[in-house]
Amino acid sequence: MGGVVNIVLDPILIFVFKMRVTGAAIAHVCSQYLISMVLLWKLIDHVDLLPPNINDLQLGRFLRNGLLLLIRVIAATFCVTLAASLSARLGSAEMAAFQVCLQVWLSASLLTDGLAVAGQAILAGAFARQDYESAKETASRVLQLSLALGLILAFIVGLGLTFSSGLFTNDVKVSQILSLGIPFVAATQPINSLAFVFDGINYGVSDFRYSAFSLVLVAFASVACLLLLSSYYGFVGIWVALSIFMSLRAIAGVWRIGTASGPWSFLNIY
Incomplete structure (x- = not known):
């Protein structure tokens, strides 16, 4: 519903009311508020938003985990924003081509968010019941599905962008630069898919601290790559650096589970 509102408001505010970027921003904010209100309305049917005892809210725990997730979001957003700035x-022309590539890149990758959220919910339930065998099976199956989905997206995005780039621009120079980014946008889909799903399953076992601080370290390394590679290789260098960024995110997830450390220590038993 929120996406539909965004799609409807965008052309009205941008073109009819001539608001351009401001109109796009207003449309996006309106859609997000609508989504929040719908979710809140649905939530009221299932939980007591104001319990009799304020201690039941566990505000300290939520604020702590929320802060960790905020740190993670800032680190990830900073890398993408820096790439756009560079x-x-x-x-x-480079900026226009980058935005087309970035939006397709993120849109396709975020399709795996549904898989990540489903895995997170199932894993959290199993982990809370201390049903570690089910937790292990859930994590394994979700990661398998994410890799398969990533490979499918790589094929669709690569083929689709190659033959339909004219839908995004009719500028010859932008199209030429866009063709340089297509291989990166397509080839990184399996990596992106794994990275997002690793985030989801780590949240499912409440591994927020590792998720936050590992991404901060990844961001530091990625920022260095962005500054260095963009100065030498320009547009291609930026996409190489973004590919490194997502690869490091996926590697961080692999390392946590592969070493069976933190909340994943139960893997040493099962």
């Missing part, structure tokens, strides 16, 4: 410095 592409803008290369020129308007």
